[in-house]
Amino acid sequence: MKRSLPLLWRRINERYNLVGSICQTCNTPYFPSRKICPKCRRKGKLISQKMPNEGKIFTFTQVHAAPAGFEHETPYFMAIIQLKNDVKVLAQLVDSPVEKVKIGANAKMVFRKIYEDNHEGAIAYGYKFKIV
Amino acid sequence: MENSYKSKTGIIGYGASIPHMRIKVEEIARVWGKDGLRASSGLGIKEKAVACIDEDSATFAVESSRIAIESSGIDPSKIGAIYVGSESKPYAVKPTASIVVDAVSATPHMTAADFEFACKAGTAAIQTCMGMVASKMIEYGLAVGSDTAQGKPSDALEYSAGGGAAAYIIGPAEQSIAIINDTYSFTTDTPDFWRRQHAEFPEHAGRFTAEPAYFRHVISAAKGLLEKTGTTVEDYDYAVFHQPNGKFPLRAAKILGFPESKISQGLLTPMIGNTYSAASMIGLASVLDVAKPGSRILCVSYGSGAGSDAFSITVTDKILEKNRRPLESVMTLAKKDVEYIDYAIYAKHRRKIKSL
Numbered sequence: 001m002k003r004s005l006p007l008l009w010r011r012i013n014e015r016y017n018l019v020g021s022i023c024q025t026c027n028t029p030y031f032p033s034r035k036i037c038p039k040c041r042r043k044g045k046l047i048s049q050k051m052p053n054e055g056k057i058f059t060f061t062q063v064h065a066a067p068a069g070f071e072h073e074t075p076y077f078m079a080i081i082q083l084k085n086d087v088k089v090l091a092q093l094v095d096s097p098v099e100k101v102k103i104g105a106n107a108k109m110v111f112r113k114i115y116e117d118n119h120e121g122a123i124a125y126g127y128k129f130k131i132v
Numbered sequence: 133m134e135n136s137y138k139s140k141t142g143i144i145g146y147g148a149s150i151p152h153m154r155i156k157v158e159e160i161a162r163v164w165g166k167d168g169l170r171a172s173s174g175l176g177i178k179e180k181a182v183a184c185i186d187e188d189s190a191t192f193a194v195e196s197s198r199i200a201i202e203s204s205g206i207d208p209s210k211i212g213a214i215y216v217g218s219e220s221k222p223y224a225v226k227p228t229a230s231i232v233v234d235a236v237s238a239t240p241h242m243t244a245a246d247f248e249f250a251c252k253a254g255t256a257a258i259q260t261c262m263g264m265v266a267s268k269m270i271e272y273g274l275a276v277g278s279d280t281a282q283g284k285p286s287d288a289l290e291y292s293a294g295g296g297a298a299a300y301i302i303g304p305a306e307q308s309i310a311i312i313n314d315t316y317s318f319t320t321d322t323p324d325f326w327r328r329q330h331a332e333f334p335e336h337a338g339r340f341t342a343e344p345a346y347f348r349h350v351i352s353a354a355k356g357l358l359e360k361t362g363t364t365v366e367d368y369d370y371a372v373f374h375q376p377n378g379k380f381p382l383r384a385a386k387i388l389g390f391p392e393s394k395i396s397q398g399l400l401t402p403m404i405g406n407t408y409s410a411a412s413m414i415g416l417a418s419v420l421d422v423a424k425p426g427s428r429i430l431c432v433s434y435g436s437g438a439g440s441d442a443f444s445i446t447v448t449d450k451i452l453e454k455n456r457r458p459l460e461s462v463m464t465l466a467k468k469d470v471e472y473i474d475y476a477i478y479a480k481h482r483r484k485i486k487s488l
Binding site for chain 1: 195223
């Protein structure tokens, strides 16, 4: 499956370093980044902001029927991580044994390969999380 | 000729990355009908670290670099050069270094490149950073050795080829946790191990990789450095040698006169396999984890093809400052939360099955 290269490139900051945004008016952080603060509307002023790279498992599920490109990784966990600034991020869990995957478990961002366009295409890297 | 880099540079921070999966040498031997215990004791390797399907030399390079930057305490935008040494680049053309540049937020006002010299590309990157820092071209440089080593199924290399990375922030000596007193290299054209363009796995020259290759270069570089610096084996508290297996570094130490007690802390291959470009650099990181101020370290890499880079290093008081060592030691990384896999799972993750 051929994926959009400009999209991959545009998301490098977001995927490599969890860069989202924060509203300077109400101090609310957002991930992924937003153009408009839904709280402050036109009074809001959004700037880029790196999210904390640690958090806790808010909820999780185990994937057995994976989408294209992830078939060889099943079964794997997808989790919503509540970061230290309370922002919630959906991410794949890696290197985490079943017995450690629990709501409230501490998780840390790791840098992994997300997908690649066959053996000759570009590789998308980005964040996944592991239980620590 | 006086060397302008001499004692002017050092290690500001360091980090290592080792994957969590392991395969035992006995399990590999079982598949190929060999005597597992004999294979394991013959190589001096019990098990090796295996990269997951979503890991490669770029992800290891990024993980180790992030730890190195954290332990250095420097602002990543002050890094003027990033060099990544590897022989298992995810792209044949497109630098791994530029992935690291963005992933550690050092972008964009700096230079970066990938280095290749078999297993010593990472130490060549350290030397390059030393020169650039000493000449004040840059304030800090990041040198990385990272590999997901390849070994052809059933080949001797398959028993030893592991995966991992180590990264070093090189900067001014006065800020260093360990000063690099001097470096010395020994290089010749010796075809002991290679991978041709488009070939999937490396080839090697069997026993030829020992005397005229590994031992000639490692011993010559070590002796050359001792002579150049006017030091003797007794002056060093630790020695780290490139470790393609668990036996070669022990023999190199014996030839030079180092007791085993001085090299055991930096000998990781028995636990994680040969991590190629990362091997001697992970070993050095393990020594820095425990070294005291004033400790002297001799580190000698080896890259097939062939060459060795030797370094004389002295640990400073700064190593005792808060957070100047990574949170997890190399020995912890090598042993903690390890998952043992069988050959079938290994073949899937390393894409040794044809349809992958």
